[in-house]
Amino acid sequence: MVDFHSPWQDIPLFNKTYELYKTFYEYLLLFPRKNRYTIGQKCETILLETLEAIILASNLSKQEKLPVLKKASMKLDVVRVFFKLAKDIKVLENKKYQVLESQTTEIGKMLGGWIKASQI
Numbered sequence: 001m002v003d004f005h006s007p008w009q010d011i012p013l014f015n016k017t018y019e020l021y022k023t024f025y026e027y028l029l030l031f032p033r034k035n036r037y038t039i040g041q042k043c044e045t046i047l048l049e050t051l052e053a054i055i056l057a058s059n060l061s062k063q064e065k066l067p068v069l070k071k072a073s074m075k076l077d078v079v080r081v082f083f084k085l086a087k088d089i090k091v092l093e094n095k096k097y098q099v100l101e102s103q104t105t106e107i108g109k110m111l112g113g114w115i116k117a118s119q120i
Helices: 012-028 033-058 062-088 094-119
Strands: none
């Protein structure tokens, strides 16, 4: 079997976001059906768009990268709010929320560092 290894797979930020998506996906399967197709689907879409932005940014020049990274950062902020909302409406258990929040905080710090480095 051929291994299609791409440079973006070596980016820690990509790997952390990939793991966040996998964690969320496991939790999404436990959402009540009604919520799975509303807030759950919205979170899933945003996480996939964030992954896409990270891949795109990894292939752009320093100047082109900044707007893409800022967009990814905004998406991460939005999904954070949706995670909290899911917890508050009792769709997501507290422990699961804490796991997602911890992962998003770490990703946010990494993304902020990349944005800062791209501004120089």
